[in-house]
Amino acid sequence: MTSTTSTTSTTRLTVAQALVRFLAAQYTERDGVRQRLIGATWGIFGHGNVAGLGQALIEYGDEMPFHQGRNEQSMVHAAVGYARQSGRLSTHAVTTSIGPGATNLVTGAALATVNHLPVLLLPGDIFATRVADPVLQQLEVPYAGDVSVNDTLRPVSRYFDRITRPEALIPAALQAMRVLTDPVETGAVTLAMPQDVQAEAYDWPDEFFAERTWVVRRPGADPTELAEAVTAIRAAKRPLLIAGGGVHHSRAEAALAEFAEATGIPVASTQAGKGSLRYDHPQDVGGVGHTGTATADELARTADLIIGVGTRYTDFTTASNTLFTGEGVRFLNLNIASYDGHKLAGRPLVADARSGLGELTEALQMHGHRVADAYVTEYSEDKERWEQRVDACYEADEPDVRPTQPQVLGALDALADESDVIINAAGSLPGDLHKLWRARSRDQYHLEYGYSCMGYEIPAAIGVKLAAPERNVWALVGDGTYLMMPTEIVTAVQEGIAIKILLVQNHGYASIGGLSESVGGERFGTAYRFTSSDGTFTGAPLPVDLAANVASLGMRVLRAKTVRELREALAEARRADTPTCVYVETETADTVSGPPPAQAWWDVPVAETATRASAVKARELYERHVSTRRHHL
Numbered sequence: 001m002t003s004t005t006s007t008t009s010t011t012r013l014t015v016a017q018a019l020v021r022f023l024a025a026q027y028t029e030r031d032g033v034r035q036r037l038i039g040a041t042w043g044i045f046g047h048g049n050v051a052g053l054g055q056a057l058i059e060y061g062d063e064m065p066f067h068q069g070r071n072e073q074s075m076v077h078a079a080v081g082y083a084r085q086s087g088r089l090s091t092h093a094v095t096t097s098i099g100p101g102a103t104n105l106v107t108g109a110a111l112a113t114v115n116h117l118p119v120l121l122l123p124g125d126i127f128a129t130r131v132a133d134p135v136l137q138q139l140e141v142p143y144a145g146d147v148s149v150n151d152t153l154r155p156v157s158r159y160f161d162r163i164t165r166p167e168a169l170i171p172a173a174l175q176a177m178r179v180l181t182d183p184v185e186t187g188a189v190t191l192a193m194p195q196d197v198q199a200e201a202y203d204w205p206d207e208f209f210a211e212r213t214w215v216v217r218r219p220g221a222d223p224t225e226l227a228e229a230v231t232a233i234r235a236a237k238r239p240l241l242i243a244g245g246g247v248h249h250s251r252a253e254a255a256l257a258e259f260a261e262a263t264g265i266p267v268a269s270t271q272a273g274k275g276s277l278r279y280d281h282p283q284d285v286g287g288v289g290h291t292g293t294a295t296a297d298e299l300a301r302t303a304d305l306i307i308g309v310g311t312r313y314t315d316f317t318t319a320s321n322t323l324f325t326g327e328g329v330r331f332l333n334l335n336i337a338s339y340d341g342h343k344l345a346g347r348p349l350v351a352d353a354r355s356g357l358g359e360l361t362e363a364l365q366m367h368g369h370r371v372a373d374a375y376v377t378e379y380s381e382d383k384e385r386w387e388q389r390v391d392a393c394y395e396a397d398e399p400d401v402r403p404t405q406p407q408v409l410g411a412l413d414a415l416a417d418e419s420d421v422i423i424n425a426a427g428s429l430p431g432d433l434h435k436l437w438r439a440r441s442r443d444q445y446h447l448e449y450g451y452s453c454m455g456y457e458i459p460a461a462i463g464v465k466l467a468a469p470e471r472n473v474w475a476l477v478g479d480g481t482y483l484m485m486p487t488e489i490v491t492a493v494q495e496g497i498a499i500k501i502l503l504v505q506n507h508g509y510a511s512i513g514g515l516s517e518s519v520g521g522e523r524f525g526t527a528y529r530f531t532s533s534d535g536t537f538t539g540a541p542l543p544v545d546l547a548a549n550v551a552s553l554g555m556r557v558l559r560a561k562t563v564r565e566l567r568e569a570l571a572e573a574r575r576a577d578t579p580t581c582v583y584v585e586t587e588t589a590d591t592v593s594g595p596p597p598a599q600a601w602w603d604v605p606v607a608e609t610a611t612r613a614s615a616v617k618a619r620e621l622y623e624r625h626v627s628t629r630r631h632h633l
Contacts, residue, residue: 079108503583
């Protein structure tokens with residue numbers, strides 16, 4: 001971090017005013033590219049922030065752009081979408097009032113921290129002076145006078161501080177910026193702002209407002225770890241590289257392509273890492289794990305070395321520790337975080353993904369290392385067979401019938417080019433997308449699957465569009481997710497943010513319905529239907545018109561009933577320069593959606609004792625899968 005000026009003069013401002021001016025002067029730099037760290041502030045105002053940060057944002061509106069939100073959680077999602085599209089080098093701040101406004105931040109904060117994406121949270125807080133106690137919306141805690149509802153943000157924040165005196169803002173703000181720009185530590189950062197302190201004046205040193213540039217580092221590998229990594233790769237006969245989200249965070253896609261082309265090592269991807277290589281790159285073998293392709297999962301089962309790059313190895317990736325079953329399989333983990341580098345008893349290579357891949361490529365080229373031609377032929381032919389399965393899922397021989405969900409994706413896939421961005425997070429769509437979507441650019445595929453948060457898609461699309469206004473940005477949303485959080489449609493309409501929504505109606509929680517059936521739950525409570533006489537939800541589908549709801553919020557809606565109409569509607573939406581929604585009804589939640597089945601297991605414990613036949617059968621299958629699980633030591 002560098003400061004550009006030094007002075008001993010002061011300026012008298014409120015704490016809120018000082019914070020806004022400070023944030024407007026913060027920059028990041030990586031690879032010689034410099035940009036604003038806090039690009040804008042989102043807010044919903046109440047008594048906890050209206051007189052402080054609200055007034056400050058008016059006072060310095062020329063320095064800090066402002067976006068009006070409708071739901072505090074969705075404001076965080078929008079900021080996270082912006083941060084991811086910006087390569088974690090720029091983000092937004094979010095201010096709320098005290099009470100429910102602050103606690104609504106918790107889910108968004110958890111999502112940001114789980115996914116290692118920076119966002120600055122500025123919730124209002126109770127009086128630091130305690131002159132009014134309790135205030136409206138205050139949670140009284142008899143055993144601790146210094147606790148407020150903002151303390152719920154502590155476990156989901158990478159840094160938390162409560163500014164109880166004006167001068168405390170200076171070190172807290174600097175620490176907040178340090179964490180936001182640290183590629184290992186980054187996530188949600190919370191500065192709780194008592195409402196009386198926000199409005200209090202103080203003589204601030206002008207140096208506090210000087211432009212500061214926070215350099216985002218690219219650490220290289222330790223020479224010993226690098227040498228050991230090269231030895232491990234050269235000894236492997238069937239290596240498989242798994243690209244995680246760290247490849248994108250590091251902008252290491254070109255370095256990964258160079259490594260794969262030089263060595264011939266196949267590359268599979270997690271949800272966060274998909275798109276690290278284009279789908280048609282010779283070494284790309286698709287998604288890996290429970291929602292992965294048959295090609296990638298079979299390679300994972302027979303691999304003798306797994307090279308994880310920027311991945312956390314979640315249970316979807318490892319198939320709950322049942323996927324990597326090769327004899328003597330070992331792990332080499334290139335990760336900027338030591339914590340992730342040591343997972344699965346792996347050999348760590350702690351480094352920035354781009355730096356580490358470059359060093360590996362150079363060292364392996366010195367030895368002329370490349371995998372056997374027979375191995376390349378094997379996975380190439382298998383990949384071609386999988387692509388034929390994708391084609392079959394996408395095809396619609398009868399264009400005048402209601403589409404299946406894969407056919408919906410196929411219609412969008414046929415239309416999209418590398419400039420389109422697709423956003424999704426939850427439901428049955430992530431599985432279909434991970435298996436089937438053909439990613440054409442490094443940032444086309446935007447899946448939030450670390451927290452898999454229903455309601456993320458629409459506000460995140462707004463954030464992405466703000467970061468990349470020239471791109472076509474699609475929020476892919478199921479009916480269950482839509483009902484969670486449609487409110488930011490109003491923001492898109494208000495500001496003319498031309499996002500596209502593809503709203504798929506299948507009358508229920510399709511993903512969980514399928515999971516419920518597989519574990520003996522008989523799809524209980526997962527369909528959107530009227531209750532029957534026995535109290536179960538097995539009646540007719542609910543007469544809910546989500547398209548009418550979208551229109552009532554001010555967004556243009558194109559209804560599509562058939563495959564042919566869907567193709568036409570998607571093309572029209574893509575050309576639109578205003579917020580536009582394409583609404584399509586697919587099969588109901590209690591029917592099969594049509595994609596290839598899971599190619600690897602996922603551990604969801606099944607009732608150990610039950611009388612219903614479905615649960616008994618599911619338990620028998622569960623025990624067979626559990627017996628294949630292993631610990632990698």
